[in-house]
Amino acid sequence: MKAHSIIPGFYPTLGYTLFYLGLIVLIPLSTLVFKTFELSWPAFADSISNGRVLSSFRVSFLTALAAALVASVFGGIIAWVLVRYRFPGQRLLDALIDLPFALPTAVAGVVLATIYQPNGVLGKLLKQTFNLKIAFKPAGIVVALIFISLPFVVRTAQPVLQEFDTSMEEAAASLGANRWQTFLRVIFPNLLPALLTGFALAFARSIGEYGSVIFIAGNLPFVSEIVPLMIITKLEQYDIAGATAIALTMLLLSFALLLLVNLLQRWVRQRSGQL
Amino acid sequence: MSISIAQLNKRFGAFNALNNINLDIPEGELAALLGPSGCGKTTLLRIIAGLEWPDSGRVIINGEDKTQAHASHRGIGFVFQHYALFRHMTVFDNIAFGLRIKPRRQRPAESVIRTKVHTLLELVQLDWLHDHFPDQLSGGQRQRIALARALAVEPSVLLLDEPFGALDASVRKDLRQWLRTLHRELHVTSIFVTHDQEEAMEVASRIVVLNKGKVEQQGSPSELYDQPANAFVSQFIGQTNVLDSHNHQHWLQSIGLGDDAHPGLVAHVRPQHITIEKTPTGLPPSIVLKDWQHLGAITRVELTGTKPDDGLPPVLHVEMPSEHFKQLQLFKGDAVNISIKQVQWFN
Numbered sequence: 001m002k003a004h005s006i007i008p009g010f011y012p013t014l015g016y017t018l019f020y021l022g023l024i025v026l027i028p029l030s031t032l033v034f035k036t037f038e039l040s041w042p043a044f045a046d047s048i049s050n051g052r053v054l055s056s057f058r059v060s061f062l063t064a065l066a067a068a069l070v071a072s073v074f075g076g077i078i079a080w081v082l083v084r085y086r087f088p089g090q091r092l093l094d095a096l097i098d099l100p101f102a103l104p105t106a107v108a109g110v111v112l113a114t115i116y117q118p119n120g121v122l123g124k125l126l127k128q129t130f131n132l133k134i135a136f137k138p139a140g141i142v143v144a145l146i147f148i149s150l151p152f153v154v155r156t157a158q159p160v161l162q163e164f165d166t167s168m169e170e171a172a173a174s175l176g177a178n179r180w181q182t183f184l185r186v187i188f189p190n191l192l193p194a195l196l197t198g199f200a201l202a203f204a205r206s207i208g209e210y211g212s213v214i215f216i217a218g219n220l221p222f223v224s225e226i227v228p229l230m231i232i233t234k235l236e237q238y239d240i241a242g243a244t245a246i247a248l249t250m251l252l253l254s255f256a257l258l259l260l261v262n263l264l265q266r267w268v269r270q271r272s273g274q275l
Numbered sequence: 276m277s278i279s280i281a282q283l284n285k286r287f288g289a290f291n292a293l294n295n296i297n298l299d300i301p302e303g304e305l306a307a308l309l310g311p312s313g314c315g316k317t318t319l320l321r322i323i324a325g326l327e328w329p330d331s332g333r334v335i336i337n338g339e340d341k342t343q344a345h346a347s348h349r350g351i352g353f354v355f356q357h358y359a360l361f362r363h364m365t366v367f368d369n370i371a372f373g374l375r376i377k378p379r380r381q382r383p384a385e386s387v388i389r390t391k392v393h394t395l396l397e398l399v400q401l402d403w404l405h406d407h408f409p410d411q412l413s414g415g416q417r418q419r420i421a422l423a424r425a426l427a428v429e430p431s432v433l434l435l436d437e438p439f440g441a442l443d444a445s446v447r448k449d450l451r452q453w454l455r456t457l458h459r460e461l462h463v464t465s466i467f468v469t470h471d472q473e474e475a476m477e478v479a480s481r482i483v484v485l486n487k488g489k490v491e492q493q494g495s496p497s498e499l500y501d502q503p504a505n506a507f508v509s510q511f512i513g514q515t516n517v518l519d520s521h522n523h524q525h526w527l528q529s530i531g532l533g534d535d536a537h538p539g540l541v542a543h544v545r546p547q548h549i550t551i552e553k554t555p556t557g558l559p560p561s562i563v564l565k566d567w568q569h570l571g572a573i574t575r576v577e578l579t580g581t582k583p584d585d586g587l588p589p590v591l592h593v594e595m596p597s598e599h600f601k602q603l604q605l606f607k608g609d610a611v612n613i614s615i616k617q618v619q620w621f622n
Binding site: 165167168170171172173174175176177178181185186189190272 | 324325326345346347348349351352353355357359360361362363364372373376377408421424425427428
């Protein structure tokens, strides 16, 4: 590899990469594993098969999945509007997209909880018109997660749309395709890999989110407790090994899911000749 | 199918892209829209295709007014300069696209589509590439696939926007020949846009010369070359020596082209309408041979005057058969006499 590569510095950069990957990612994560090994197998199984913990896994993964799906659809639409149309206030809107990145998540959580609670601005409206309660329910968690994960989708879809060759659309039109067919058969397949990346990022972010969720979730055992909350609860009881057991399980599940998304992405790219 | 353009106008802001265009392309013709860049030729082609909208005027395809029709309802095949192949589809799927999106009742069976796509692939001689993606093809191959894709829906009119513009010289040459042969076989009315006059002359049976949003002249290649309507066409189609009667009066008179009959006009002399012979030794030289280029069958000779104020243009281009040039046995710096066989006067 070294003898035939025209790019210099293969070994120094590889060494640097591995060193920092080890220092920043692998060492902390392996600590997690070692700490978990302090538990015996029955104790490990016991701490994660606890009913409250299991339902927190269900809540975490389902809300994250729902939020990432919604964010993928609406983030895709927002990216489309920002790239394809010119309108007053566009720059402002474009800048606003990044705000959830910068805002302390706890602030977002407090704000969302305030407006979605039964007496809040939106909460009242939704309750009166649709008899819908958002705050202190899993639905509230989904709302908070959409808020924080939307920028990931917008920012991954935007560049792809910007570079999209619009003459492909014109070609489709001249071949007899209507707008809908053009979108479905030409634009969407080209956007799909980026949307999948956005989905994976949104999902990963949502799984680990704590700050914004905690205020709006209501944290009812078996209903709206998320996994990170369970970990914190264990830590507060000085059950560090129990906390790491949950953390490790969550880590492995997330990793498996992200790997799945990556494989899906690979498959999509391969099918569309983009590999 | 015939194409007619009537009183077409198009502005982009303050820029007048097309100015009262009137055109008639008869059925079965292979026409070229020729002009320098920015002359509006691509805009005109896109308006015919329904990819751009005129400010006023009409587009009539086969007797039907299609000015307001959407691109998908015009029955037009469009080939883009940069191919615009669907990069997420294989070559086969690209060509099948137009057939597969037809409404269910008009859509042919998948087996019919398969046969048709392979027939088209054989027509463009690329059947072996059917399962490749556009990114894996060369430029010339992509352009041929784009053409096959446009032909799949059996368009009544084929429009090509600088179809060979992005290709290298040798591929371009092959494709030009190939396009002409293809047109002879299919006989579909076609218009292609080009800025290359050689390409237009070689491929088209009819050329429309555009300049600054206006039609300067239309006709067969030989009509345009032999009877250019104005100075622009004369200079754009083929090479020409331009001699205005004001600056070159003295010299023009000396060779018998006095400006008396043509006050204020400009003389255009084609390089092959000048003949040269060696001046007998001893006489003082007035015109000398500056340089020459051997271009195969013909040789291009550059002549220049010896005195700065003799009213000669800096360089006079002459073209003659290479055989003839060899017989003259001329060398750089040799003095020559010239005579002009034919001249055209323009404003």
